[in-house]
Amino acid sequence: MREVLQTKDMYFMDDPREGDRLYRKANAKVFVAKYLESHLENLTNARILEAGCGSGAFLQVLGQTYVNHSFVGIDISGERVREANARVIGQTHVKAMQASIYQLPFPDNYFDFIYCRFLYEYLQQPIEATKELFRVCKPEGKLLVQDLDGQFTMYPETPAALKKVILLLKNETGFDPDVGRKLFTFGKSASFSCVHAEIEAYHKKFGSFDEENYRLWELKVDIALEYVKKVLPDAKWTENFKNEFLASLRDENTVLFSNLFTLTFEKAYMHSS
Numbered sequence: 001m002r003e004v005l006q007t008k009d010m011y012f013m014d015d016p017r018e019g020d021r022l023y024r025k026a027n028a029k030v031f032v033a034k035y036l037e038s039h040l041e042n043l044t045n046a047r048i049l050e051a052g053c054g055s056g057a058f059l060q061v062l063g064q065t066y067v068n069h070s071f072v073g074i075d076i077s078g079e080r081v082r083e084a085n086a087r088v089i090g091q092t093h094v095k096a097m098q099a100s101i102y103q104l105p106f107p108d109n110y111f112d113f114i115y116c117r118f119l120y121e122y123l124q125q126p127i128e129a130t131k132e133l134f135r136v137c138k139p140e141g142k143l144l145v146q147d148l149d150g151q152f153t154m155y156p157e158t159p160a161a162l163k164k165v166i167l168l169l170k171n172e173t174g175f176d177p178d179v180g181r182k183l184f185t186f187g188k189s190a191s192f193s194c195v196h197a198e199i200e201a202y203h204k205k206f207g208s209f210d211e212e213n214y215r216l217w218e219l220k221v222d223i224a225l226e227y228v229k230k231v232l233p234d235a236k237w238t239e240n241f242k243n244e245f246l247a248s249l250r251d252e253n254t255v256l257f258s259n260l261f262t263l264t265f266e267k268a269y270m271h272s273s
């Protein structure tokens with residue numbers, strides 16, 4: 001019998017190369033300016049939480065920009081947390097901690113603002129996770145969640161082998177390539193009110209990719225395959241899958257896209273009677 005690979009906190013992309021991949025694709029200054037700035041500028045001496053902070057790309061930029069707020073990033077991977085803390089050395093108002101989103105080491109009603117990008121697609125119990133974010137969010141505090149929907153939508157059609165890998169990851173790990181459309185329900189189920197929602201195109205490929213983008217996809221496939229090989233130990237099949245997928249990315253005729261959902265929620269103030 002093969003080893004049991006999933007627990008609620010398992011991240012199948014955990015790998016020594018993952019910190020570098022996340023940092024290279026983060027585009028942190030753009031993300032902060034576009035999605036966080038308008039929230040953070042209206043706060044004074046606020047406590048901010050990033051859930052699933054990876055190797056700290058956003059914490060680094062935020063710490064440099066907002067010296068009067070304090071920032072905490074949590075991540076399930078000890079390796080990512082070490083990388084994040086190395087990135088914010090000298091910024092005493094910023095730190096990363098190893099913790100699970102399902103069990104946050106903070107009191108109730110603690111944070112003024114929480115954000116979370118590209119974590120929900122990997123969560124096995126997203127409503128439970130959102131309830132935990134609700135618990136640590138202050139009344140009138142906000143939660144911004146961003147994630148993808150329709151990942152790996154392609155024309156000509158998504159290759160059969162890729163569909164097989166996605167299905168395997170769904171069944172084995174809870175990976176959800178269509179999580180974006182569900183974020184609204186998760187927030188409401190955890191008692192948040194949705195105050196803003198938007199959808200944009202992401203992962204756009206019409207014709208060719210630039211080389212860095214292609215390399216990042218290759219790295220993503222290599223890291224994911226480390227996990228896939230444990231469940232489907234057929235080296236020839238995984239090698240063929242990789243070659244076929246990368247060839248379709250190189251193909252000038254392939255169109256690839258996904259949708260980026262960004263939702264902002266508020267924790268309503270409860271009047272005691």
Ligand SMILES: C[S@@+](CC[C@H](N)C(=O)[O-])C[C@H]1O[C@@H](n2cnc3c(N)ncnc32)[C@H](O)[C@@H]1O
Nearest residue numbers: 009011022052053054075076077100101117118
């Ligand atoms: C795709 S990365 C996103 C990192 C960063 N937010 C970004 O957008 O670049 C997902 C991160 O969530 C972390 N993670 C996965 N499951 C987690 C859990 N249950 N609790 C906390 N962090 C988790 C992973 O270790 C990984 O660093």
